[in-house]
Amino acid sequence: xxxxxxxxLTQQQFDAIARAVADPRRFAILQQVAACPGRTCSTLxxxxxxxxxxxxxxxxELNEAGLVDIIREGRTAQLTLRRDIWQAYLDRLAxx
Amino acid sequence: xxxxxxxxLTQQQFDAIARAVADPRRFAILQQVAACPGRTCSTLxxxxxxxxxxxxxxxxELNEAGLVDIIREGRTAQLTLRRDIWQAYLDRLAxx
DNA sequence: TCAATAGTTCGATGGCCATCGAATTATTTC
DNA sequence: GAAATAATTCGATGGCCATCGAACTATTGA
Numbered sequence: 001x002x003x004x005x006x007x008x009l010t011q012q013q014f015d016a017i018a019r020a021v022a023d024p025r026r027f028a029i030l031q032q033v034a035a036c037p038g039r040t041c042s043t044l045x046x047x048x049x050x051x052x053x054x055x056x057x058x059x060x061e062l063n064e065a066g067l068v069d070i071i072r073e074g075r076t077a078q079l080t081l082r083r084d085i086w087q088a089y090l091d092r093l094a095x096x
Numbered sequence: 097x098x099x100x101x102x103x104x105l106t107q108q109q110f111d112a113i114a115r116a117v118a119d120p121r122r123f124a125i126l127q128q129v130a131a132c133p134g135r136t137c138s139t140l141x142x143x144x145x146x147x148x149x150x151x152x153x154x155x156x157e158l159n160e161a162g163l164v165d166i167i168r169e170g171r172t173a174q175l176t177l178r179r180d181i182w183q184a185y186l187d188r189l190a191x192x
Numbered sequence: 193t194c195a196a197t198a199g200t201t202c203g204a205t206g207g208c209c210a211t212c213g214a215a216t217t218a219t220t221t222c
Numbered sequence: 223g224a225a226a227t228a229a230t231t232c233g234a235t236g237g238c239c240a241t242c243g244a245a246c247t248a249t250t251g252a
């Protein structure tokens with residue numbers, strides 16, 4: 001059997017994720033990252049209606065909430081969704 | 097087969113729910129309502145650290161987001177979680 | 193080395209909203 | 223009817239935060 005350990009969210013993490021997801025534009029960004037792992041900031045659709053500063057801010061929030069990994073490579077940043085964390089969040093919500 | 101139709105959330109509903117859930121105290125209230133359907137406002141644990149006005153406000157938000165049904169009966173209000181709506185929200189999140 | 197590109201940081205600002213006290217409505221009980 | 227109880231409404235306030243422009247760092251390419 002694979003060692004697919006279930007992530008366990010702390011209360012803090014849970015709150016941070018809930019908060020991160022609550023902003024529509026931030027969630028939209030999250031959706032795009034989820035749909036296309038490795039995507040860079042400047043390819044996000046939001047990029048033409050939100051300033052780079054704001055996008056950077058949102059990504060920082062998503063990263064600090066543990067939802068998005070950011071791998072800086074050269075002058076770009078590759079974004080990926082942490083599916084395990086996301087799943088842990090869903091599990092927690094489902095146990096309501 | 098039962099007519100268990102899947103609720104479909106509008107974008108507005110989805111945003112409202114995400115927002116409602118993002119507040120820790122509001123989520124705590126939601127948890128209690130979920131755990132004990134028919135519960136009244138004054139029996140909520142939050143009741144000793146949050147003012148009635150604030151509880152009422154949160155319940156209004158939860159109700160307007162479609163998550164909680166409020167049945168007024170006499171001078172009390174019976175609260176129940178709309179499980180179908182909650183499930184629809186989970187489904188939407190899961191499709192990320 | 194210069195210009196362009198990708199992204200971040202910083203400080204300021206404006207808006208939203210959680211919270212509360214006070215007043216109010218409605219119901220129950222005595 | 224008066225007092226008590228349950229909940230709502232209203233207005234005010236304080237704090238948080240999304241957003242931006244500007245300045246900055248770092249990398250790439252010419």
